[in-house]
Amino acid sequence: MTISLIDLDSHEESDWCPQCGNSGILFSLKNAIIQAGLDPKKVVDVSGIGCSSKLPNFINVNGVHTLHGRAIPFAEGIKLANPELTVLVNAGDGDTYGIGVGHFISAGRRNVDIKLLVHNNGVYGLTKGQVSPTLPENIKVKGWPEPNINAPIDPLSLAILSGYTFVARSHSYNIKELTEIIVKAIKHKGLALIDILQGCPTYNPDYTSPSWLSTHTHPLPSNYDGVVKNPNDMNEVNEKKMQAIKMILSETIEDKHTGIFFQWENPDTFEDRLLKRGIKPPIDIPIADSEGRSITDISKIIEELSI
Ligand SMILES: Cc1ncc(C[n+]2csc(CCOP(=O)(O)OP(=O)(O)O)c2C)c(N)n1
Ligand code: SF4
Ligand SMILES: [Mg+2]
Numbered sequence: 001m002t003i004s005l006i007d008l009d010s011h012e013e014s015d016w017c018p019q020c021g022n023s024g025i026l027f028s029l030k031n032a033i034i035q036a037g038l039d040p041k042k043v044v045d046v047s048g049i050g051c052s053s054k055l056p057n058f059i060n061v062n063g064v065h066t067l068h069g070r071a072i073p074f075a076e077g078i079k080l081a082n083p084e085l086t087v088l089v090n091a092g093d094g095d096t097y098g099i100g101v102g103h104f105i106s107a108g109r110r111n112v113d114i115k116l117l118v119h120n121n122g123v124y125g126l127t128k129g130q131v132s133p134t135l136p137e138n139i140k141v142k143g144w145p146e147p148n149i150n151a152p153i154d155p156l157s158l159a160i161l162s163g164y165t166f167v168a169r170s171h172s173y174n175i176k177e178l179t180e181i182i183v184k185a186i187k188h189k190g191l192a193l194i195d196i197l198q199g200c201p202t203y204n205p206d207y208t209s210p211s212w213l214s215t216h217t218h219p220l221p222s223n224y225d226g227v228v229k230n231p232n233d234m235n236e237v238n239e240k241k242m243q244a245i246k247m248i249l250s251e252t253i254e255d256k257h258t259g260i261f262f263q264w265e266n267p268d269t270f271e272d273r274l275l276k277r278g279i280k281p282p283i284d285i286p287i288a289d290s291e292g293r294s295i296t297d298i299s300k301i302i303e304e305l306s307i
Contacts, residue, residue, distance in 0.1 A: 001039055005030055007060060008040060014058045021172025021199030021208065022052055025090070025119060028175050030059060032182035036086075043086045046075040048100065050092035050126045052119030052198070069100030076112045076270075082283040083113070083271050086186060093120040097133040097155055104155075107191055108162025110270040115185045115192045118155065119172070121200035121208055129203030136253050141204045157245050159193045160262050166192035167226075167244065167262045171213040172199050177258060184260065190269055197256070207253070220247070220259035228264040237264055 008030045016022045033043060043061040047053035049068035056063025062085075066074045071091045079087040096104050096118045107114075122135040129143020133153050140147040159167045166188040170178040178196065185192035197217065199208045206212065220226070224247065228240050244261040251257060271281070287296050 001037075003034055003038075003040060005034065008033060010058050010060045012057050014054070016051060016054075017202045019199065019201045019210075020051070021121065021196075022055065022119060024172040024175055025052075025117065025178065025196055025198065026055055026058055028172075028178040028182060029055075029088070029090075029117065031175070031179040032186060033061070035179065035183050036186045038086055038186070042084060043088065044075075044078050045088045045090060046071045046078065047089065048091040048095035050095050050119075050124070051200075052090055052092040052121075052125070053095065055090040069095055069098070069103065071095065072100060072103040072107050072114075072116070075114045076107065076110065079112050079114050080271065080274070081281060083281050084283070087114045089114060089116045091116070091118060092125065092132070093118060093122065093134045093155075094124040094130075094132045097153055097158075098124075101133070101153075105158065105162045108159065108164050111163060111165055111191045111267065112270045113190055115182075115188075115194070117182065117194050117196060119198040120155070120195050121198040121204055123200055123203045125200050125203055129200075135204075136207075139207060139253075141207075143203045154248060155193065155195045156261055157248050159195075160241050160244055163191070164193050164262075165190035165264045165267055166260070167195075168193070168258075168260045169195045169197070169256070170258045171197040171217055173210040173213055174217075174258065177219070181260065184263075188263060189266055190264070216254045217256045217258050220257045220261070224259070226260045226262045231264060231266045240264070 040061045045056040045061050046064045047056050048071040071089045075087050075089045120134050123132050123141055124130040131144050131148045135148045137151045138147045156167050166185055168181045170181050181194055185194055197213055228237050230236055289295050
């Protein structure tokens with residue numbers, strides 16, 4: 001099937017501020033869905049709460065706007081219920097690396113085949129610009145009276161050490177690169193994180209402007225290769241992880257890389273592990289006969305619950 005940007009346009013107009021990087025992410029995602037040849041009916045976009053989390057309203061795929069910090073478990077549940085779906089998460093840095101950080105780390109242990117697109121703007125945009133967990137120490141943003149007193153967490157190395165099998169960075173105004181990375185993440189089998197440095201001209205204009213992001217980010221060096229060639233060679237896997245973390249540690253606020261830092265193809269996903277134990281996804285378990293009559297036997301449950 002061939003789909004176009006028009007097919008993916010929702011009837012709802014975005015209400016993001018002018019120049020907001022969320023628009024670049026939305027456009028890149030639409031491009032990527034087309035380039036990856038996905039059927040929009042089989043795509044689910046899950047979000048939390050935040051400016052970024054409004055994104056499912058503005059794209060014509062299935063969408064679930066969930067709770068702050070809880071998008072990942074919703075997305076995992078959807079994928080496990082029907083593994084045929086492509087399941088994406090769009091959520092903010094506060095949502096994913098703040099209140100949702102427990103889910104973010106735990107997801108790495110499971111490696112469910114979902115794709116996280118984290119809109120990293122350094123602030124809690126929706127609630128008027130408080131500092132987020134990724135804002136560097138001593139940086140002052142508009143909605144916070146003092147420079148940030150906390151050191152930032154690093155989402156990429158956290159993801160690698162937690163077990164994510166695809167870890168990349170891009171920025172919201174580099175549509176070409178971001179589209180390419182989203183396509184690769186979609187095609188990757190396993191849990192993917194794309195940390196997207198996202199412009200918030202309203203609350204973090206100095207460190208997320210298009211000129212700041214294009215001046216202070218550079219593609220990974222051409223001789224850097226983050227892709228594991230032999231998925232069964234754990235030495236190679238660990239070397240590639242260390243290479244990525246070394247690269248991340250060499251960065252400064254003014255000099256960050258974009259691209260795929262680490263990719264380990266085809267390790268067991270959580271879905272594979274369930275199948276090996278003989279557990280089928282709910283979509284494959286018949287619940288009705290050819291006449292549409294229920295064939296689910298709940299008599300045992302009723303027996304257990306009756307008093
Ligand atoms: C459990 C809970 N706590 C707090 C809030 C209030 N709240 C809504 S959005 C938000 C922060 C959003 O920041 P981020 O996730 O970075 O998204 P952005 O708006 O920057 O895209 C907060 C604290 C909430 N909705 N639910
Ligand atoms: S507050 Fe920031 S993140 Fe939210 S819509 Fe405006 S520019 Fe975008
Ligand atoms: Mg944010």
